[in-house]
Amino acid sequence: MTEFIPPGTRFHALPSPFAMKRGGELQGARLAYETWGRLNATADNAILILTGLSPDAHAASHPDNPEPGWWEGMLGPGKPIDTDHWFVVCVNSLGSCKGSTGPASPMPGTQTPYRLAFPDLSVEDIANAAHTLVDSLGIRRLDTLIGCSMGGMAAIAYLLLHPGSARRHINVSGSPRALPFSIAIRSLQREAIRLDPNWAQGQYSDEVYPESGMRMARKLGVVTYRSALEWSGRFGRIRLDEKRQEEDPFGLEFEVESYLEGHARRFVRRFDPNSYLYLSRSMDWFDVAEYAPGGCDDDQRASAALSSIRLEQAMSIGVETDILFPLQQQEEIADGLRAGGCDARFVPLPSPQGHDAFLVDIERFGAAIGSFLGGR
Amino acid sequence: MTEFIPPGTRFHALPSPFAMKRGGELQGARLAYETWGRLNATADNAILILTGLSPDAHAASHPDNPEPGWWEGMLGPGKPIDTDHWFVVCVNSLGSCKGSTGPASPMPGTQTPYRLAFPDLSVEDIANAAHTLVDSLGIRRLDTLIGCSMGGMAAIAYLLLHPGSARRHINVSGSPRALPFSIAIRSLQREAIRLDPNWAQGQYSDEVYPESGMRMARKLGVVTYRSALEWSGRFGRIRLDEKRQEEDPFGLEFEVESYLEGHARRFVRRFDPNSYLYLSRSMDWFDVAEYAPGGCDDDQRASAALSSIRLEQAMSIGVETDILFPLQQQEEIADGLRAGGCDARFVPLPSPQGHDAFLVDIERFGAAIGSFLGGR
Numbered sequence: 019m020t021e022f023i024p025p026g027t028r029f030h031a032l033p034s035p036f037a038m039k040r041g042g043e044l045q046g047a048r049l050a051y052e053t054w055g056r057l058n059a060t061a062d063n064a065i066l067i068l069t070g071l072s073p074d075a076h077a078a079s080h081p082d083n084p085e086p087g088w089w090e091g092m093l094g095p096g097k098p099i100d101t102d103h104w105f106v107v108c109v110n111s112l113g114s115c116k117g118s119t120g121p122a123s124p125m126p127g128t129q130t131p132y133r134l135a136f137p138d139l140s141v142e143d144i145a146n147a148a149h150t151l152v153d154s155l156g157i158r159r160l161d162t163l164i165g166c167s168m169g170g171m172a173a174i175a176y177l178l179l180h181p182g183s184a185r186r187h188i189n190v191s192g193s194p195r196a197l198p199f200s201i202a203i204r205s206l207q208r209e210a211i212r213l214d215p216n217w218a219q220g221q222y223s224d225e226v227y228p229e230s231g232m233r234m235a236r237k238l239g240v241v242t243y244r245s246a247l248e249w250s251g252r253f254g255r256i257r258l259d260e261k262r263q264e265e266d267p268f269g270l271e272f273e274v275e276s277y278l279e280g281h282a283r284r285f286v287r288r289f290d291p292n293s294y295l296y297l298s299r300s301m302d303w304f305d306v307a308e309y310a311p312g313g314c315d316d317d318q319r320a321s322a323a324l325s326s327i328r329l330e331q332a333m334s335i336g337v338e339t340d341i342l343f344p345l346q347q348q349e350e351i352a353d354g355l356r357a358g359g360c361d362a363r364f365v366p367l368p369s370p371q372g373h374d375a376f377l378v379d380i381e382r383f384g385a386a387i388g389s390f391l392g393g394r
Numbered sequence: 395m396t397e398f399i400p401p402g403t404r405f406h407a408l409p410s411p412f413a414m415k416r417g418g419e420l421q422g423a424r425l426a427y428e429t430w431g432r433l434n435a436t437a438d439n440a441i442l443i444l445t446g447l448s449p450d451a452h453a454a455s456h457p458d459n460p461e462p463g464w465w466e467g468m469l470g471p472g473k474p475i476d477t478d479h480w481f482v483v484c485v486n487s488l489g490s491c492k493g494s495t496g497p498a499s500p501m502p503g504t505q506t507p508y509r510l511a512f513p514d515l516s517v518e519d520i521a522n523a524a525h526t527l528v529d530s531l532g533i534r535r536l537d538t539l540i541g542c543s544m545g546g547m548a549a550i551a552y553l554l555l556h557p558g559s560a561r562r563h564i565n566v567s568g569s570p571r572a573l574p575f576s577i578a579i580r581s582l583q584r585e586a587i588r589l590d591p592n593w594a595q596g597q598y599s600d601e602v603y604p605e606s607g608m609r610m611a612r613k614l615g616v617v618t619y620r621s622a623l624e625w626s627g628r629f630g631r632i633r634l635d636e637k638r639q640e641e642d643p644f645g646l647e648f649e650v651e652s653y654l655e656g657h658a659r660r661f662v663r664r665f666d667p668n669s670y671l672y673l674s675r676s677m678d679w680f681d682v683a684e685y686a687p688g689g690c691d692d693d694q695r696a697s698a699a700l701s702s703i704r705l706e707q708a709m710s711i712g713v714e715t716d717i718l719f720p721l722q723q724q725e726e727i728a729d730g731l732r733a734g735g736c737d738a739r740f741v742p743l744p745s746p747q748g749h750d751a752f753l754v755d756i757e758r759f760g761a762a763i764g765s766f767l768g769g770r
Contacts, residue, residue, distance in 0.1 A: 197622065197631075198626060198648065198650035202654060206654075237585075246574075249573070249574040249578070253574040268671055272577050273574075274577055274578050274581075275578065305631055341717070
């Protein structure tokens with residue numbers, strides 16, 4: 019099956035075997051990553067970025083790949099994450115399909131993709147794999163670990179599983195545990211893919227591909243990545259041309275439907291469906307409360323686990339209009355870290371763009387992140 | 395195809411032909427309805443209830459059908475809508491499949507269902523059909539017109555198209571026009587049905603029925619009918635038995651997934667898929683701004699239309715956690731009616747149950763509705 023690897027991607031060989039949290043191990047697995055800026059002599063200017071579900075490691079342009087990246091406005095010389103000062107690493111998550119080993123990768127010594135033979139994937143595996151990369155780059159301690167969305171979960175796992183591995187932390191629209199509304203949405207997305215006859219229990223090919231399932235999953239994603247407020251202002255009740263409506267009864271009629279269709283079209287066939295299922299489920303499974311010290315009450319476990327993390331400084335940032343990783347979850351992260359003695363700020367932003375705001379509202383997010391990092 | 399008609403349902407023959415808003419007409423069509431209480435001699439104690447998308451006319455039990463109805467706690471002797479005092483009529487919407495004529499009904503003089511040959515259905519058609527029923531019952535003016543959810547749209551249409559037809563109005567979790575978030579959700583629900591190969595361009599049968607599409611549509615509905623807040627408290631991260639998880643990779647694992655599955659199972663095969671498509675689309679189309687007097691600015695049209703409605707008293711009620719018909723829309727209705735000189739109150743409730751709260755939080759909704767109707 020096609021892999022989707024941007025030019026200029028680097029690769030890091032994971033220790034082999036690489037043990038997975040829920041059992042099983044990977045042989046000869048790798049991570050795709052990209053870097054910006056230069057690691058200084060004392061190796062104390064490093065920033066690691068852990069991504070959301072779908073991005074590759076190409077967060078921003080660089081000489082080996084001048085194409086704009088998914089966080090182009092945030093990362094580069096003179097930008098909020100100033101690569102004239104910081105050495106920045108962005109990693110494609112383990113289990114993804116953008117160069118890192120995942121369900122679409124060939125099983126060792128074969129041409130056959132893992133598909134559903136890939137072991138259960140946890141957010142913790144994504145974190146552990148990224149930690150081996152950081153280690154291999156000669157970085158004993160990150161200046162700042164940044165995690166966005168799913169990457170915000172992975173960052174919490176990273177800090178818990180590798181104490182002392184970062185001096186500071188920025189959690190962007192993240193969550194300390196999956197809540198039932200988000201689980202329900204992701205469950206429906208997975209069901210849409212699995213219901214597509216072309217999914218064929220994971221045995222699809224490029225020719226027979228679960229396109230309608232992936233389109234539905236992506237559209238449902240986009241609905242929850244943005245916000246009703248933004249869409250009311252942006253689309254209102256604008257209609258498409260009458261002609262397009264007449265082609266198909268119950269076909270697209272409103273601008274908002276066409277917007278979803280465009281998003282879906284740009285996504286399908288650029289992401290491996292099995293990889294999507296694995297990554298999606300890893301988020302449902304994540305619960306920081308698993309790391310609570312013994313003897314906690316049930317409703318204290320998440321907070322106790324977060325407060326066991328040792329950091330100098332942290333910022334947990336998100337937006338009011340996020341329905342997928344709601345703002346209270348970012349507040350919970352900040353509160354938990356602060357209870358552990360860290361100088362942790364909670365930064366709620368009024369961006370109307372919902373969960374995706376960190377990708378679009380660079381003005382607000384950039385100001386907060388730039389200021390946290392030291393205004394360079 | 396199966397129709398789903400509760401026992402004790404009455405029928406009203408629509409004028410034939412019955413002209414539809416967007417063109418076409420129905421011959422020999424009918425409405426299913428139920429009544430409670432007695433119309434008094436001056437015929438001024440009547441209440442009409444217009445329903446949401448899926449309910450039948452069986453809002454509450456009565457001697458001909460002792461089964462509890464969908465608003466059992468609200469309606470009956472001594473209840474908030476006190477049938478010892480009021481004569482209450484609830485109508486199954488035109489286009490539905492619970493006894494009223496819709497896409498699953500046979501075309502006149504045949505055994506063949508309309509399917510997609512049913513003319514375009516508008517919320518206004520639902521309102522006009524209900525008005526002919528009220529008229530046939532000898533009610534010149536309703537004391538109170540109540541519309542819930544989709545029925546809140548239909549009630550606004552009813553009041554606009556039939557001036558003077560009601561003295562008072564209660565709009566329950568309604569909307570003066572479909573906004574893009576709701577349109578997007580409904581569009582995905584319709585797409586899920588249409589993508590099911592068994593839908594077959596509407597030519598399914600009881601044997602070959604688009605069950606997976608209907609299940610997906612219903613689950614997505616339930617996600618938007620409730621609220622993240624309610625689910626966090628109710629389901630948290632509760633898991634099903636390990637055994638059920640192992641049967642199917644990516645199968646149900648969390649309690650919230652099982653809850654959605656249960657809702658879907660109880661819905662499919664009890665609702666006609668084509669009828670669902672028609673009713674769903676009618677909501678996308680509804681926009682009170684179409685009824686604005688000439689010369690209004692675009693952003694004043696909805697308000698101007700609402701203020702052209704003449705009522706003595708009105709209440710627009712909803713909940714903070716509703717993401718499908720958000721509370722601002724209920725406020726917009728109250729503000730618009732008030733601008734027309736009506737004593738209109740806006741009643742925001744803190745119920746955690748989202749859009750469905752009016753069906754479940756009878757304590758709060760019942761108190762408000764009972765008090766509005768006069769505390770009987």
